Amino acid sequence: MIKAILLKIFREGVGGLMALISFITTPAKVKRSPDEQEQVNAEVQHMSLYQYFACPFCIKVRRHIRRLNLPMEYCDAQVRGGEHRNTLEKEGGAIKVPCLRIDEGEETIWLYESNDIIAYLNNRFDPTLSEEKA
DSSP states (O other): OHHHHHHHHHHHHHHHHHHHHHHHTOOOOOOOOHHHHHHHHHHHTTEEEEEOTTOHHHHHHHHHHHHTTOOOEEEEOOSTTOHHHHHIIIIISSOOSSEEEEEETTEEEEEESHHHHHHHHHHHHOHHHHHHHO
16 A cells, blocks of 8 residues: 555656656747637547646647647546546547547547557658658
8 A cells, every 4th residue: 555655646746747848848839820720629628638637648649739739638647536537438438648539520539558649640740741741
């Protein structure tokens, strides 16, 4: 019991330190024209990131979201019995973060794994990748 408590304290402490370092070293945002940014903002309205504040993989995804200049909703799924955690478990199928919820019409896609989420967001929103494809 004490070992589990100490492990949780250590994990939260290290995660909090990582979040602080991430905040201090925030990446620069992608620049878009006002019309392009408005279109991106509209597309992102149908997405949300289920995450824990101090999770290293969530921090990694949030840094990419910031870099891509995506005004996305963050849902804290850490609180046991909380609304977002329950939604993640019932609709997403697992309490695992980070998880990107993508609502496309009548369909909802739950995308797990930080690298998969980053690849999806880069392919969809990174203007430098769009220029390379053209």
